[in-house]
Amino acid sequence: MTTRLLSTMRFASLLFLLPGLAGLMISATISTHYRGTLPKLPVPEELRITARNISGVVVYQTAEEDRSLSLIEHSSAGILVIGLILSAVYLEKRASLREAEFDNKHLP
Numbered sequence: 001m002t003t004r005l006l007s008t009m010r011f012a013s014l015l016f017l018l019p020g021l022a023g024l025m026i027s028a029t030i031s032t033h034y035r036g037t038l039p040k041l042p043v044p045e046e047l048r049i050t051a052r053n054i055s056g057v058v059v060y061q062t063a064e065e066d067r068s069l070s071l072i073e074h075s076s077a078g079i080l081v082i083g084l085i086l087s088a089v090y091l092e093k094r095a096s097l098r099e100a101e102f103d104n105k106h107l108p
Helices: 003-037 063-106
Strands: 050-054 057-061
Touching: 003 050, 003 057, 003 063, 050 063, 057 063
Parallel strands: none
Antiparallel strands: 050 057
16 A cells, blocks of 8 residues: 555545534534523424423424434534544554565564
8 A cells, every 4th residue: 555545545534524523513503502592392383393402401493403403413423434434444554554664674
């Protein structure tokens, strides 16, 4: 495996890790905002009948708000997992390459 391929793999893993973490931070910010602003009881007139438990506090949101926040949370988690897997593969390949280089230098 070449160092160029390893460099590309490192870049790809960061390309997934950073947006995944950013998405999770955004969803946490939205959840915190919802916790402070959304009603604690259902409001059928505003279509706020979908319950969400945020840190032990139940708030009621619209179905669209629920879909949007769930989409951000799930896609961010998926992207982060892909980045973690790529990072693990990168680290394993880098360790094998270094071990092979070490063996080549120290064997007769």
